[in-house]
Amino acid sequence: MSEPLLSVKNLSVTYGRVEAVRDVSFDVAAGSLVTLVGANGAGKSSIINAISGIVRPASGSITFDGTDITRAKSHRLVPRGLVQVPEGRQVLATMSIAENLQMGARSYGKGAGAAIDEMYERFPVLGERRKLPAGSLSGGEQQMLAIARAMLARPRVILMDEPSMGLAPKIVDEVFAVIDEVRATGTTVLLVEQNARRALQAADQGHILQNGHVVRSGPASDLLADDDIIQAYLGTGEVNG
Numbered sequence: 606m607s608e609p610l611l612s613v614k615n616l617s618v619t620y621g622r623v624e625a626v627r628d629v630s631f632d633v634a635a636g637s638l639v640t641l642v643g644a645n646g647a648g649k650s651s652i653i654n655a656i657s658g659i660v661r662p663a664s665g666s667i668t669f670d671g672t673d674i675t676r677a678k679s680h681r682l683v684p685r686g687l688v689q690v691p692e693g694r695q696v697l698a699t700m701s702i703a704e705n706l707q708m709g710a711r712s713y714g715k716g717a718g719a720a721i722d723e724m725y726e727r728f729p730v731l732g733e734r735r736k737l738p739a740g741s742l743s744g745g746e747q748q749m750l751a752i753a754r755a756m757l758a759r760p761r762v763i764l765m766d767e768p769s770m771g772l773a774p775k776i777v778d779e780v781f782a783v784i785d786e787v788r789a790t791g792t793t794v795l796l797v798e799q800n801a802r803r804a805l806q807a808a809d810q811g812h813i814l815q816n817g818h819v820v821r822s823g824p825a826s827d828l829l830a831d832d833d834i835i836q837a838y839l840g841t842g843e844v845n846g
């Protein structure tokens with residue numbers, strides 16, 4: 606088997622005395638979609654933030670494309686192709702959609718216009734409303750904008766932190782359609798989600814997190830088909846869609 610594009614080994618993250626993540630290991634193969642699912646506080650954001658250099662791991666190692674990036678800073682990882690879409694979307698609400706995308710396209714120089722036009726083709730809603738403030742978009746459309754902005758960085762792997770958070774079920778479907786679009790470009794995706802069922806439906810591999818630890822791993826379709834797992838970890842209370 607070829608080297609995974611991203612590999613996390615024995616990762617632990619602590620905040621003072623809080624052990625948020627404990628001995629978590631998983632691989633992400635190039636071109637695949639891997640999801641980490643778990644309830645509030647399971648440690649999902651801590652893992653993604655450790656990978657993208659936003660928080661410093663207490664122990665363990667992270668390898669990206671064969672290079673150790675355990676202590677690399679976020680701004681150095683983006684040009685290497687590891688890009689995060691933050692939780693809560695974080696679009697610049699008073700700036701126009703076009704301006705939000707221009708911020709993501711700075712590295713293109715003269716080619717920025719063409720790169721942004723490509724995003725408008727891929728996500729027509731953004732093109733139609735390009736002159737409007739980003740804050741006028743619905744929650745799902747803002748998520749689309751945040752993903753489009755991240756795609757402008759030409760990621761090899763895109764890390765998504767709960768893209769469906771706070772969205773109505775119909776809008777969640779739209780966001781997952783955008784995630785399918787991202788995959789269609791060949792981009793590798795690591796998705797953390799509380800909406801376990803929906804995320805596992807979209808994923809190749811899944812890992813179930815509980816209290817900072819991976820309790821089950823496997824092909825996403827196997828996890829979804831396992832009644833014991835559904836009962837124990839993915840009960841209706843945790844699933845929004």
Ligand code: ATP
Binds near residue numbers: 620623625652
């Ligand atoms: P959510 O779905 O609510 O975002 P999560 O699965 O992403 O949850 P984390 O945000 O990684 O989980 O949090 C894991 C644990 O670490 C929680 O107990 C949380 O309270 C704690 N934690 C997270 N960030 C900090 C921090 N900066 N300082 C102290 N504790 C933190």
